[in-house]
Amino acid sequence: MTILLTILGIALFAVGLLFSIAWHELGHLSTAKLFGIRVPQYMVGFGPTIWSRHKGETEYGIKAIPMGGYIRMIGMFPPGEDGRIEARSTSPWRGMIEDARSAAYEELKPGDETRLFYTRKPWKRVIVMFAGPFMNLVLAVAIFLGVMMTFGSPTQTTEVAGVQKCVIAQSEKRDTCAKSDPESPAFAAGLREGDKIVAFNGEPVEDWATLSTRIRETIGPATITVERGGTEQVLKATLIENTVAKKDEDGEVVPEEFVPAGYLGFAARTEILPLSFGDSVDRMGGMIENGAEAIVALPSKVPDLWDAAFGDGERKDDSPVGVVGAARLSGEVLNLDVPTTNIVATFLMLLAGFNLSLFLFNMLPLLPLDGGHIAGALWESVRRKIAKVFRRPDPGPFDVAKLMPVAYVVAGIFICFTLLVLVADIVNPVKIS
Template sequence: MLAFVIGVLIVVVGLALSIGLHEIGHLVPAKLFNVKVVQYMIGFGPTVWSRKKGETEYGIKAIPLGGYISMIGMFPPGKDGETKAASTGFFRGLVQDARDSSTDSITPGDEDRAFYKLAVWKRIIVMLGGPFMNLVLGVLLFGVLVTGFGIPRDNFVGSVSECALPASSARDTCEPGDPQAPGSLAGLKPGDRILSIDGTPITSWNDSTQIIRDHPGDPLAFVVERDGTSVDLTVTPMLSERPALDENGRVVTDASGKELTVEAGFVGIGPAAVRVQGPITEVLPTVGQQIQGVAGVILNLPQRMIDTANAAFGPGERDPNGPMSVVGVGRVAGEVAAAEQLEFVDRAAGIVGILASLNIALFVFNLIPLLPLDGGHIAGALWEGIRRGWAKLFKRPDPGPVDLAKLMPLTLGVAILLGAMSALLIYADIVKPVALF
């Protein structure tokens, strides 16, 4: 239990620091560009602690699910500067309230320090600063993970069967007369790292499994690394009754839970995961893969949320690669820290990996081009730059700043949607958490 609590606390503190540095990424360029920042807050809800330094109040709020900085003049005034005009209708009221709040935040003498008056490129830098800080943190943490702890590679041979037994066999030990397994016959040994098969580079156990299963009776050229030396072997998979696998390498079962079998190539080797320290040049490609993975989750978020709801309210299991709330991430961190079947280095690396992945997720998520996310402000500034550049090119009047206040109804809808998704994920992480072990 103590290890579980420590794992949760490490991630909570790490997340708070990541949020704090994210907001510093906004704060520093805003102050450099002379924008008046009245608040720097970590969290939402009631203020737990705050202190004012200069013109900015720094504080911590009760709900640690985000943070913000409050800059004056986020939105331009309405047409002809009329921000106090009467508005009818709920959505018009939202737009007008946003304009009025923005105008009211500008104190006398600070009119030129409003955010909306910044040049387009400066606004982009201010809003991009937060996600950029998360990207930097993610790169640093993945650097520690790749070059320090090492990344688990499962293209190592963990076991070599002496004989070949069909999947339906009632026994799992060899007896005289059993055919020798192709892997043992070819000279494969535990600890060998499979580098390539028939010229195809092998980076995961699934890579080798697919090739072996698809080539029964075909001599395959294996290149393995053994004690630091490259060894060439020829392995001929035999046709054997094997468990049916899906595209992710998981065993397929029927409605009753019985494993399905197929005739496929068989060598008789089992995997082992070994941590391999990589060069610093491997860090950025690893970060790129993580960004691609997070982007894939976001692009398929509707279906992912449906799958999460089905698992939460039905008998299905959660996808370990699906979305999770802060509650779920904390629980996973606790389970990793308390996993007695893992070595200490694996547990420490797991916590570092969680924090690294969190920061990459924050980087990608905040770049979604929708308000109230940073990406929404960046998209608005880019659109303003395009409009003004187009007008200047064709010698037309300057169209002025883009009025993002008009998007407040959409912003409200996005906020409600994000709140609903967060509530569903928190509920799912409580009643049907992701099972790691």
């Protein structure tokens, strides 16, 4: 049964991956057709074509390798300075430029002169290139908000899940009390598992964030009002200073950073609770911010990935995960010993996270990514406006094809990074905790 569920989870992720790619390319396709650009092909996947069908002037199809997709638009790059579009140079770098330019004019037909991508105004080209990643963002937000507002999100409450018997600095990362460790204030005050803290120092508390802040700000005597067995009781505790995990301005724990603060000594129970629309949007905003920071931090992850793939290094929880790793996680999700609703919610969140990553990654201002074409169109608009202000001749379209040598280097780096992640996903995968 475990193997079948794993295979089913991987298959479901593959379907979700194909849909996400098709959804992304649909954004490019619909806006390109809206602006009158001819699109000969709309393909999901790479490699050999396993199915295709012509509808109108576009061939729609699915290819064998579900690692991406594309639409082919006529005239992605302008002609060369001499007006020619075919490759004609023996220079390797120049050949890259002219090969890209020549490929942009494949299947050119009479009448296409007015339907070329590069002839559209910069703002229209920005929309066409942004529409793909934007579709992934829309899908990610829709799934995130839907799951958070209906199923819910793991949320710490003011209910006591367990009481620490002694005081241990969290930086020590141990659970066993030593004889020299002093008794924890919570244990000394008689706090019990199952108690619900409803007030701290006489002031009501309804959420964990508020209670945690008040505890951290208090050193010395304090009163704790708990709900136990249907009645309220007031416990007296003397909080002490301890080394605890640092929290950021949003109340999230900062990994591997510790600060001195007031300490009581208990664990809060975590429950899955539906969030309001406002709270869901705030949580979604935090996820987007964290995702953007993770994209920027990718280069710094290479040494740890290398150690995890080819050495004895530990695969960290925040390590980058590729398609293979995500598929493995999907297989693990279906094997979790939790209610079916939890499994569905976890799988949907995994798919939403993948779409959010697609959006953020494609927005990098580097060719051959969508963000590179967006940057080229914006630069063209800026330099044309500058020329107009200073009454200079129109510089014409910005020739993005001249950046193709750089694009090949960037693509090579991405391929190497992808292969490194692939090896790490196979030999030392990230697992669901």
